[in-house]
Amino acid sequence: MTILYKNEIDFKIPPNEHPYLNGAWTPCREEVDAVDMEVIGEIPKDISGIYVRNTENPVHEAIGVYHPFDGDGMLHAMSFHNGQAKYSNRLVHTKGLQAETEAGRSLWTGIAGNPAKSEQEGWGARGRMKDSSSTDVVVHAGHILSTFYMCGEGYMVDPETLETTGTADWVPKEGISAHPKVDLATGELLFFNYGKDAPYMHYGVVGADNKLKHYIPVELPGARLPHDMAFTENYSILVDLPLFWRPDLLEAGIHANGYFPDLPTRFAIVPRYGSPNEIRWFEAAPTYVLHWMNAWEEGDEIILDGYFQENPDPDPLDVPGLDKRFGKLLANIDEHSFRPKLHRWRFNMVTGKTTEEHLDERILEFGSFNQHYAGKKSRYLYSTTTKPGWFLFNGIVKHDMETGDSESFMLEDGRYASESPFVPRINAKSEDDGYLVSFIIDTVTDRSECALIDAQNISAGPVCRIILPHRISSGTHATWANKDELVTV
Template sequence: MTILYKNNIEFKISPNEHPYLNGAWSPCREEVDAVDMEVIGEIPKDISGIYVRNTENPVRDAIGIYHPFDGDGMIHAMSFHNGQAKYSNRLVQTKGLKAEQEAGHALWTGIAGNPAKSEREGWGARGRMKDSSSTDVVVHGGNILSTFYMCGDGYILDPETLETTGTADWVPEGGISAHPKVDLATGDLLFFNYGKEAPYMHYGVVGADQKLKHYIPIELPGARLPHDMAFTQNYSILVDLPLFWNPDLLKKGIHANQYYPDLPTRFAIVPRFGNPSEIRWFEAAPTYVLHWMNAWEEGNEIVLDGYFQDDPDPAPLDVPGLDKKFGKLLANIDEHSFKPKLHRWRFNLDTGKTTEERLDDRILEFGSFNQNYAGIKSRYLYSTTTKPGWFLFNGLVKHDMETGDSDAYMLEDGRYASESPFVPRINAKSEDDGYLISFIIDTVNDRSECILVDAQNVSAGPVCRIILPHRISSGTHATWANRDELVTV
């Protein structure tokens, strides 16, 4: 292994018992570039591009209870070309991180904290939070775009060096939520934001030239907490979900999530460049959905797949030996508590009616699909499974939506995956002609690796394992971009 660059970061995190600051969630404490890494198997020569994962990687002790979604963004990337691989990782140099480095301590509370205890004004839909840019990551206009779940600036990183080059200048005053969507067919990036002031949500489109092309309000009854959106060739889909801050407590400055099972899930379907008057609202069974998958137009219907939660407000987990103060936090990020299931919604544009069906009864989430099929009908979807009681991915499942068949690869105990996007082979012959790619955290051997799994034979496991120069922290989202997507428009 050859280390081309190494930077030890000054961390100020005290020894603690927090379950998401230890084990697979232990922060990575250095930035490196590495080539000539140990390879088990053979790196495929039929892929060329970059795999990028965002991780929550705190640098300072938290103010109050730390929530794993508060950590500072750290981007990990594996670049592939001609059977060779290069690994790099860098902290996202956000305004908040720089301010805390200068101050020498945390300045903002996180999701589990009281905003009044933040020392400064901040960012986000809630306010007085740090935009840590640690939630989501996409590639658009030739660059990496890192985003924060509670809305923020949107940080741009160079895909070769991973250096933070600034913030996206098209981001509106309300910020940008995690989960902007890139349409590879047009080059458009579709996004939304949300907040505590009317109209409570906005939707926009950015062109491949990084110019804001469209931006409209999506009027909601009050402050909401959407997390994702979807699109078809002609429409964008936004949501109003019945889990949001209690309005009465919000008037007192208390941000307490509450589930309202008597309210429906509502979907706003709008032409991609439509006006507010063109929004069509559809209602469905109450739930909360973290992540949507593909959507497409089928005759007079729009079809949408996602992960329906059977229990959006789960009871606190009681973990022996762990302080009960962590109970609700643990339950809210434990899939076996909130029980997400693969689900399909159909919206009839003629009748205005919604129909729904369950596609899989297993607990599944954090899925991916071939992005060349985004917005058009697709056959295959890939989900992750999780370790009960933990936000740790322990398996990959391939779904064949035509036959109903599935194929799964389960990791050994102590090995945990990342969100695992689909990587198409060069000159692919079919929708599933490619690989699933994932960073693995191996807590048994105290190391990390990057694996590639043949998407046409998932249960066979990795065809290639690349040993990383250090162990990375767990996190949330990841993406793949082909090399031709890394050319600046």
């Protein structure tokens, strides 16, 4: 292995027993560039591009109870070309991180904290919160775009150096949520935001030239907490879910989630460049959905796949020996507590009716699919499974949506995957002609690796494992971009 660059990060977090600051969630304490890494198997020569994962990697000790979604964004990237690989990782240099670095301490409380204890106003739909840019990551208009789930500015990162180059100048004052969507067919980026002030949501389109083209209000009954959106070739799909801040407590400045099962799930379907009066609203069974998968148009219907939660407001987990303050936090990020199931919604654009059904009874989430089929009918979907009681991915399931068949790959105990996007082979012949790529954290050997799995035979496990120069922290989302998508416009 050849280390081209190494920088030790001055972390301010003392040893502690927090479950999401230890084990697979132990923060990574250095930034490096590395080539000529140990390879088990052979790096495929039929892929060219970059795999990027965003991780929560806190630098300073939290004010109050730390939530894993509060950590500072750290991007880990593996670039592939002609059978060679380069690894890099860098903190996202947000304005909040820069301010805390200068102060030498945390200045803002996180999701489990009291906003009144923040020392400055900050960002986010909640307010008085740091935009840590640690949730999602996509590639658009030749740049990596890192985003924060509670809405923030959106940070642009150079895909070659992983250096933060600034905030996206098209982001409106209301911010941008995590999970903007890139349509590879048009080069457009679709996004939304949400907050505590009417109309409570907006939706927009950014062109392939990285300029804002369209931005409209989406009126909701009150403050809501959506997390994701979807699109078809002609429409964008936004959502009003019945889990949101309790209005009675919000008036007192308390941001406590409540689940209101007497309210339906509502879907806003709007033409991509539509006006507010063109929004069509559809109702469905109450639930909460973290992540949608693909959506497409078929006859009179729009079809949407995602992960329907059967228990959106789970009881706290009681873990022996662990501070009971963590109980609700642990349950809210434990899939075996909120029980997401792969689900399909059908919206009839003529009758206005919604039909829906589970597609799989297993607990599944954090899926991926071939992004060249985004907005069009696709056949294959790849879900992750998790370790009960933990936000840790321990397996991948490939779904054949045409036949209903599936196959799985499960990791050994103590080994945990990342969100695993689909990587198309160069000159791919079919939708699943490619690989799944994932960073693996091995808590047994205390190392990390990047694994490539043949998408047409996932049960066989990795065809290639590249050993990283250090162990990385777990986190949330990842993306893949082909080399031709990295050309700056």
